[in-house]
Amino acid sequence: MGFHDTFFKEEHMKKKGFATIVLLVLLMAGNAFLFAGGQQDVKSTAGDGEVTEIVYWQYYYETKKDLVDTLIGMFEAENPDIKVVHQTFPYEQYNTKVASSVPSGTGPNVINLFYGWLPTYIDSGYLQPLPQQTFSNERIESEFFPLVSAAKFEGSYYALPTAVRSLALFWNKDLFKEAGLDPEQPPRTVAEMIGFAKKLTKTDRTGNYLQVGMTLELRAQMHQWLREVLLRQMGGAPYSDDNRTVTYANKAGYDAFRFFTNLHLVEKIGMPNFMTDDVTAFKSGTMGMTVDGSFRLGTLDAVSTLNYGVAELPEMNGVKSNFASFWANGITSYTTGKQLEASVKFLEFLTSDTAMAMWLKQVGELPAKKDLAMKDEYRNDPKYGPFIRGLEYAVATKFIDENVQRKVWIDAWDEVVLNGVSVEAAVNQAAKTEQQLLDNYYNK
Amino acid sequence: MIRQKTASHSLELTKRRWAYTFLVVPILFYVVIRFYPTFYAFFLSTTDWDIVSKNKDFIGLENYRNLFSDALFWKTLGNTGKYVAYGLPVSLFLGFVIAYNIDRIRLGEGFFKAVYFIPYITSMVAVAWVWRWLYQPAPIGVFNKILMELELPQQKFLFSQTQAIFSILATTIWADIGFQMIIFLAGIKGISTQYYEAAEIDGAGNWDQLRYVTLPLLKPTIVFLIVTGTIRYLRIFTQVLNMSYQGEGGPLNSTKPLVLYIYDTAFRSFDMGYASAMTVVLFLIILTITLIQLRVMKSEE
Structure with missing residues (x-):
């Protein structure tokens, strides 16, 4: 009993309990101040002929x-x-x-x-x-x-x-060949892309994806694609010219988002989080096409087994758009x-x-x-x-807080796909949340 | 008599003075790197500081007022509550069961201890990522593959609003049991065998020994584990950050704990003032719970 009393109660309970609390606050709020040390203070040495x-x-x-x-x-x-x-x-x-x-x-x-x-x-x-x-x-x-x-x-x-x-379409040439597609011919229109993606999708008998046609990763670059490409191709625009107002809670916005969620729900050419994320999936040769930035070329070139090509983003309704x-x-x-x-x-x-x-x-x-x-x-x-x-x-979208502005679309997806909420309601909610962010910033 | 007393008294005083002298150094250290930032967080919570601004404008209690109407704050606070309410009892119970049984075996005790303790010392980031893969849909995820082999329906795990938090909790508990077990084991080993001998003479069976000897004598251990465990589960963060893509705590914020929301607000949205206000609230919650637990412990002495 004595061992317990002194060891656990006295030592750990009091010191560790309180120290942990304080440490917690330190970790969360004090972080910014810990990095303050160790930088050089470089002063100007202005003067004639001086450096x-x-x-x-x-x-x-x-x-x-x-x-x-x-x-x-x-x-x-x-x-x-x-x-x-x-x-x-x-x-x-x-x-x-x-x-x-x-x-x-x-x-x-x-x-x-x-x-x-x-x-x-x-x-x-x-x-x-x-x-x-x-x-x-x-x-x-x-x-x-x-x-x-x-x-x-x-x-x-x-x-x-x-x-x-900027963004471009990456396609896996080997998977194209395997699916009976011309490995040197990337899709030129969105409709073509979806047709190709269907051929590139493989599932087992219970419908599990073994290979997906294309990325649907809103968490990666697809939220940019949805916002600046698909929405514009549907005749809409994400924001007003002065960037202060969200302008997608309308037919174009609903059409774009319905189109996007249907790629999963109806066309069944992929899912978010497949192989945890689209970079992993494309690198491992289980994703036919992906949309990514020029900064990804280095990552993909490092994978020696990957035989891929890069093409301009497919157009739709005669509209070409891109995000930079x-x-x-x-x-x-x-x-x-x-x-x-x-x-x-x-x-x-x-x-x-x-x-x-x-x-x-x-x-x-x-x-x-x-x-x-x-x-x-x-x-x-x-x-x-x-x-x-x-x-x-x-x-180049004029983000106020990219993290939040991406998340409104991820949440809208989950509402529609997981909760069966209507596309209109989900898009309206996204617009409302995002508008609040813009208001907070511009009306400060 | 009186003289003697004063002499021992002054000796005591000198001893104490030395003790205080030695304590001053760590106190200075604590003040600078712990207490100062802590109190600074209180100050920041009354400003609208955005991390790069020179000015930290005083806005009074506005951040706290905003907290009340912030649905996400309440949601994440609720999630944090769930992590504690479900995670702690389960890990304590399993930790005890394992410790109790390991104490009773003679062969391979070290082996079992190591097996159960290894997850605790494994990096949480690594654990989280391995489990994230285990939870994937078939054919990638092992769990779903097993379900399929057994001809059971597949589960969404991390992609489900209802299952995700329990999936993350399962990982957490798995990693946490080792710690609970080791502390319980130390507690159990510390109970003098005389108590058991006496109990046996009185005709107590295994169950009675557990009920009337082991558990009551483990009370300090249990309270210690509850206090540290509560704090640990209140601060849950790494698992969620690593088990949801880009650490968003989804789907639809169903797994996002308060600490992750604080982190997002501070270091992704750069709203330090608001983040500090949430930190203060969390601090008060932890403080209150800890004080209540200490009080309960004291009153039972």
């Missing part, structure tokens, strides 16, 4: 880091009075890292951010508008693909990408004087044709400028070509 030092931040991705190192070398050779300090952080910690740099007054001058995060960063005053003398709206709009307007807020551009990504996304470089609002001048120069260099051409070759992301991307050698490349051609008609 101006600026700091560039991006998340760690090996090919991106290596290329930016090379680019910085080239930039510094051209501009001996500027020194660029390049710092990278793991993707998972990127936002917390930025967040912790604000109160401590340290941080980058030029920063690489996912375009979907821009609202938060601009709202909080973290970025400054790009200076009009160098980056006038006219110049940006004539040189870059229109999708960069996702970085335009209240008439000003806050960030510019070196490279962009990008990481963009902005200048922080506390950057002034010589550092600002240097930062603008560096940003100009990062968005130069030279940098973009190197980026495509070494990172595999597409040039953000029209003239460059549309060069024949890029446009007709068997792998990158379909993505680049897709950029001409691609839209």
